[in-house]
Amino acid sequence: MSKQKNKIQFHTENSIGELSPHMFGANLEHIGEAIYKNGVWAEVIENRKFCGADKFIWETGVKDDHLDFGIIRPWKGFNPSAKHVMYAHSNSEYIVKGDEQINRFGSGKQSQQITIRENSEINRGIKQSININFVDQEHRFSIMLKGTGQKVYIQIGELNFVIKSRTKWFEFKKNIKFTDNKTTKNLSISINSDEVFIANCSLMPKSTIYGFRKDITKLIKEWVPSYLRWPGGNYLSGYNWIHGIGDKNYRLPFYDFAWYEWENNDVGTDEFMQWCEYIGSEPMITINTGNGTPAEGAAWIEYLTGSVKTKYGKLRKKNGRSQPYNLKTIFIGNEMFGGWQIGHTDAKTYALKYDKFVKAIKKVNPNLRYIAVGACMDHFGHWNEIVLKNIKERIDELSIHYYSIRTEKDKIHPHYTSRYIPTVAASTEVESMLDKTIAEIKNNTKKPITIAFDEWNTYVEAEHPNYIENYNIADALYAGSLLNACINRGDMITNTGIYHLINVMGNYRIDGQKIWKTPTTLILELFTKYHKGKILKTSVNSPTFESPKIGKQPIYKKNKLIDASATYHKNQICLSVVNKSEKESLIISIPTHKKVSSNYLVNGNSPTDINDKKNLEKVSIKKNKLECGKDYIKVPPHSFSLFLIKV
Structure with missing residues (x-):
């Protein structure tokens, strides 16, 4: 040619x-x-606004309830226990009022509810695995929640801190800097008494x-x-x-x-x-x-x-x-x-x-x-x-x-x-x-x-x-x-x-x-x-x-x-x-x-x-x-x- x-x-x-x-x-x-x-x-956190359905799997028969029932996907239970903690996607507690889209795939106007039914020595709540692409950069963490005034425990990889909840919705913000260079980390939000409602949370690099x-x-x-x-x-x-x-x-x-x-x-x-x-x-x-x-x-x-x-x-x-x-x-x-x-x-x-x-x-x-x-x-x-x-x-x-x-x-x-x-x-x-x-x-x-x-x-x-x-x-x-x-x-x-x-x-x-x-x-x-x-x-x-x-x-x-x-x-x-x-x-x-x-x-x-x-x-x-x-x-x-x- x-x-x-x-x-x-x-x-x-x-x-x-x-x-x-x-x-x-x-x-x-x-x-x-x-x-x-x-x-x-x-944004680092997946489904940070807790929208959609929970993970409902009817696979345990009469033995017990599915431990992650009520946790909105892809979140999972942190120290789940049918005896000690209950989860729900609460459609009655949310930060805004007004119309929402209602369909068989769940709701966009709901909060993640964590309720302690029986006190235990360990904290219980929700978690997800996250990937920190810019682990050397400063990040901003925020969370909107309300509780009964109890302590809410936050763990992001190697970092741990405590928030005192309030009886009305409020936003907590914190700048964080990781000390461990591992990019895959676990994020958990947990309590050991009463109940808490989480409307959303966020983790983003400060520089975007x-x-x-x-x-x-x-x-x-x-x-x-x-x-x-x-x-x-x-x-x-x-x-x-x-x-x-x-x-x-x-x-x-x-x-x-x-x-x-x-x-x-x-x-x-x-x-x-x-x-x-x-x-x-x-x-x-x-x-x-x-x-x-x-x-x-x-x-x-x-x-x-x-x-x-x-x-x-x-x-x-x-x-x-x-x-x-x-x-x-x-x-x-x-x-x-x-x-x-x-x-x-x-x-x-x-x-x-x-x-x-x-x-x-x-x-x-x-x-x-x-x-x-x-x-x-x-x-x-x-x-x-x-x-x-x-x-x-x-x-x-x-x-x-x-x-x-x-x-x-x-x-x-x-x-x-x-x-x-x-x-x-x-x-x-x-x-x-x-x-x-x-x-x-x-x-x-x-x-x-x-x-x-x-x-x-x-x-x-x-x-x-x-x-x-x-x-x-x-x-x-x-x-x-x-x-x-x-x-x-x-x-x-x-x-x-x-x-x-x-x-x-x-x-x-x-x-x-x-x-x-x-x-x-x-x-x-x-x-x-x-x-x-x-x-x-x-x-x-x-x-x-x-x-x-x-x-x-x-x-x-x-x-x-x-x-x-x-x-x-x-x-x-x-x-x-x-x-x-x-x-x-x-x-x-x-x-x-x-x-x-x-x-x-x-x-x-x-x-x-x-x-x-x-x-x-x-x-x-x-x-x-x-x-x-x-x-x-x-x-x-x-x-x-x-x-x-x-x-």
Whole structure:
């Protein structure tokens, strides 16, 4: 193949338009371990608000009660004894009043009750094993409880201290510094008389970024996604923003029926928006059109962007933020055609609902950009056609989502080392989908509406509840090809957002103290940093190859071996090239130029190399390692290459 003519053509005078500032974004959704437990949020204690059900196991027959009955999971009994101590999830004793979500999965408005039935010489209570990722740092422990004035004993690993309870709810805080470097420790809360109710407790490093882990935040700042879309995703269709503001200890947890898990509600609007400001990524908010109302959506926008003279602007100021947030673009709903969404609906009803939401929101902020729910091609009952013909209010972009391969629900998933060829060929299918969707939009509206391709990725082995993928070089090259395709259609595609940012199908992976980037992240870093300005019309001549069927993806007989895109800014061309060949280096003819000022390479030693907790940087970005001439470049096999060319 390398002996055949490979050619990339472009010219600085032949442009299809300006590259959108939203081309390299990402999603952050409340799902799996993206936010809590092993995610980006720095909280150490799991289920710190004691929400959900206790561990009920009827396995002891008439012998005795289960010793952990009444203890809210994942907490366990500390010196449990059916004779001496009783536990309960108390739904009558709590720190706030008002409505709660009641369902078969338990309650979010309850406290952990510990009652001593018969005095004993040892303390009894609850415990859990915790992992201290930053054991050398000072931490802040807090607990909200009420009792009878008795002593409450706290043990965190090697540290022990005593609190005197009160008959009314109160919060105790203490800064602690560990003396033992062991990262796995036991946390216990116990008493030896009367009873105590615990509403919540917390253990976090004192040094965080608005509550987010500093280490992973620093890593994300090396990319700076064009935007971050939050809070979903499917999660969004049952989310009420008003419950996620103010003092985190008083925010009620709730059960998320989209992803079937309890939500602590510690990460809300202010935490997300301030984190985006710190990273430098533009925030994009998705409005709940599932079980939400236009009034709720408008109130949220007023909280985010209204002056302190408005009702919800005053509330924002009360919560510590006087200045409005810099929010420019919002999504009106998510995948409303799908039966997996709360409040899913038909296309015409969604269009009518869209107009009601936009009308309400425009009254509090007339300057926003709006993204409507779309679908790929003419799928979901000609969704795009009906939506575009029935929406009367402003619409700037139509959202489409597409995941490639789709073997995640198969009984056996292909191993990541076995799927190189169909993975790099998956971009062929994406290009076909994009072209058909563009045609669908142009056929059904004369408005200047473009595409927000705001959810995409390969979807191979991610399963509930953690949705982990082994993203390797093949997935990175797929991403490079997909982004090249989007840039080459940048007159119609003005937004792309990979799914997902952390852990869940994640660009960044966290495993305790270990954090790392997937190969895909490296390519996104390069695209975001160097592609800007005019999009140059780019053509590629290269050999083709055949790819086998995999998952929902059919056989493709003519996949190009090379793809590329080029942009032009301040006398410099940025050229990104993907070589999909497993084994061959390729010499590629390009237009004559002054010089290649620098080049960057992502390839690995094998076509399925991967970064993981054992080898965090097996795949990395290599600078100035590529052979370049006045009118050619040479790229190694299974590689993504980026060239900065002076003209």
